[in-house]
Amino acid sequence: MRSPSGVTVTGAAVTEFNRRRDNSSFRDWSASAFEQALRMSGLERRDIDALVVASESDFFTLQLNPASVLASDLGLTGAACSRVEGGGASGQLAVHAAVRAIQSGHIDHVAVIGVDPSASQLDPATVKSLYSYSFDAWTDGMSGITSTALYALSFQAFMQHSGLGISELAEVTRQNRRNATHNPGAHLGRTHTLDEINQSPLIASPYRRLHCSPLSDGAAAIILSGSRLTPGARRAAPSIIGIGAASDTAHLGARENIGSFAAKTRAMQRALKEADIRIADIDTAELYDAYAGAQLQAIDALGLSDNIATDLLDGAFAPTGTMPVNISGGLMGQGAPVGATGVAQTANCALLLEGRYHPPLQPSALPRIALADTHGGICTTAAVTLLAGARA
Amino acid sequence: MIKHNLPLEYTLAEGWLQPFSSGILSGGAVARQCSSCTEVSFPPHRTCRCGDTRGSWITLDGRADIHYRTMGADGDFALVKFRGADTLCTVKLCNFAADQRVGQLRAATTGQSLPALHLYPVQEHT
Ligand SMILES: [Zn+2]
Numbered sequence: 001m002r003s004p005s006g007v008t009v010t011g012a013a014v015t016e017f018n019r020r021r022d023n024s025s026f027r028d029w030s031a032s033a034f035e036q037a038l039r040m041s042g043l044e045r046r047d048i049d050a051l052v053v054a055s056e057s058d059f060f061t062l063q064l065n066p067a068s069v070l071a072s073d074l075g076l077t078g079a080a081c082s083r084v085e086g087g088g089a090s091g092q093l094a095v096h097a098a099v100r101a102i103q104s105g106h107i108d109h110v111a112v113i114g115v116d117p118s119a120s121q122l123d124p125a126t127v128k129s130l131y132s133y134s135f136d137a138w139t140d141g142m143s144g145i146t147s148t149a150l151y152a153l154s155f156q157a158f159m160q161h162s163g164l165g166i167s168e169l170a171e172v173t174r175q176n177r178r179n180a181t182h183n184p185g186a187h188l189g190r191t192h193t194l195d196e197i198n199q200s201p202l203i204a205s206p207y208r209r210l211h212c213s214p215l216s217d218g219a220a221a222i223i224l225s226g227s228r229l230t231p232g233a234r235r236a237a238p239s240i241i242g243i244g245a246a247s248d249t250a251h252l253g254a255r256e257n258i259g260s261f262a263a264k265t266r267a268m269q270r271a272l273k274e275a276d277i278r279i280a281d282i283d284t285a286e287l288y289d290a291y292a293g294a295q296l297q298a299i300d301a302l303g304l305s306d307n308i309a310t311d312l313l314d315g316a317f318a319p320t321g322t323m324p325v326n327i328s329g330g331l332m333g334q335g336a337p338v339g340a341t342g343v344a345q346t347a348n349c350a351l352l353l354e355g356r357y358h359p360p361l362q363p364s365a366l367p368r369i370a371l372a373d374t375h376g377g378i379c380t381t382a383a384v385t386l387l388a389g390a391r392a
Numbered sequence: 393m394i395k396h397n398l399p400l401e402y403t404l405a406e407g408w409l410q411p412f413s414s415g416i417l418s419g420g421a422v423a424r425q426c427s428s429c430t431e432v433s434f435p436p437h438r439t440c441r442c443g444d445t446r447g448s449w450i451t452l453d454g455r456a457d458i459h460y461r462t463m464g465a466d467g468d469f470a471l472v473k474f475r476g477a478d479t480l481c482t483v484k485l486c487n488f489a490a491d492q493r494v495g496q497l498r499a500a501t502t503g504q505s506l507p508a509l510h511l512y513p514v515q516e517h518t
Contacts, residue, residue, distance in 0.1 A: 139435035143509035149469040152462040202464040253480030
């Protein structure tokens with residue numbers, strides 16, 4: 001394994017993901033996540049050279065240039081600040097921007113904050129319309145198609161060539177929500193019966209309501225440091241060993257294989273090459289499960305299993321399995337404030353590698369290498385990050 | 393709580409997509425054919441999958457076959473292939489029976505300003 005990046009995750013924190021009813025705003029959640037991550041890093045505010053903010057939509061924050069506002073709020077005035085946006089991949093792309101900034105040699109410590117409000121004060125039809133602009137608004141948008149329907153069409157094509165279907169959707173749903181019951185910050189920790197899942201309202205066949213991730217309020221923060229400048233107390237912190245990003249056609253219908261997340265495969269290959277590791281070296285993965293089927297498509301595209309149906313039923317993806325997936329509960333269980341998701345995945349991976357994750361979910365054998373996988377659109381923008389524990 | 397009321401009415405210029413969107417308004421499917429590899433894309437690709445930007449606009453008859461279909465509370469949508477096109481397109485299905493597989497675009501109704509990829513069922517006798 002190579003460690004070319006020299007980037008350490010010195011601090012990591014995730015707020016609760018849920019629907020806030022306490023009159024708090026995205027600025028409060030960002031401050032809370034940042035304070036906690038900064039404390040963990042052992043650094044001072046003045047040490048932070050740059051702030052990178054991931055936030056998908058001004059429609060939800062009603063704030064253009066949110067990085068400048070957060071820099072002031074967090075006492076980082078004077079630091080370079082910018083925002084990164086790539087739909088659902090925003091958080092992971094912000095992590096990548098910070099990694100490359102440190103690797104440039106001109107920046108020592110970067111704070112990455114991912115945040116989005118669920119905009120639950122808007123009526124649901126408006127929120128649905130706004131999210132449909134995540135796809136090509138000038139062409140696909142003319143059909144009025146929703147995010148769930150577009151994902152459903154892609155999953156139908158995946159079902160045809162993979163042989164996976166309704167029972168696997170139910171099992172992913174059960175596992176992710178069950179994991180979330182042990183995550184005190186999760187939006188939807190639930191113990192579902194198969195009947196509850198299979199009888200929940202049909203949104204876009206084959207997707208039912210319980211196969212979908214919720215829209216949540218929340219924030220996540222990490223502090224990244226050049227490895228040579230990592231504070232002494234954080235010498236055991238995990239590092240980022242490889243990143244990869246790629247894109248696919250904006251039109252789902254223009255793809256060679258409608259059901260495959262090809263951009264994810266390409267992003268993964270790039271990250272593996274940079275880290276100089278094999279897929280078999282990965283011990284745990286946080287995957288982008290906007291829908292239960294998207295998790296199956298991700299496992300397939302990332303090459304994490306040779307037989308998904310068998311591995312799923314055998315518990316290989318459970319927290320005690322051979323390749324634990326979405327220990328946090330994923331987007332379906334932990335929740336999904338869009339800009340925060342990718343940063344939260346990276347934070348979760350870092351905490352798992354350090355043995356600092358929520359005790360009921362922390363694997364007894366410390367994982368050595370973790371994968372965070374995110375995408376935007378219908379896997380139009382893919383971004384993956386590989387992390388290694390200090391003892392890897 | 394701080395209240396904001398923000399009514400927005402967008403009128404976006406169509407730019408390069410103008411033949412495509414005006415085609416839909418008049419009930420036609422105006423596609424793009426690549427000069428190099430002859431692939432026909434609908435919706436049109438400004439740059440073909442082969443990498444060439446040169447091409448011409450061609451009008452298809454607006455008839456399409458369903459490849460994948462999804463139904464539920466969000467509506468009735470499909471990935472269809474317009475006849476004469478090489479790529480699939482997402483459309484909204486209007487009044488399709490469960491076994492109906494073929495549809496046709498229709499011209500916009502009076503007063504409708506938004507081009508819409510809406511498909512209406514047609515019976516084909518073979
Ligand atoms: Zn071509």
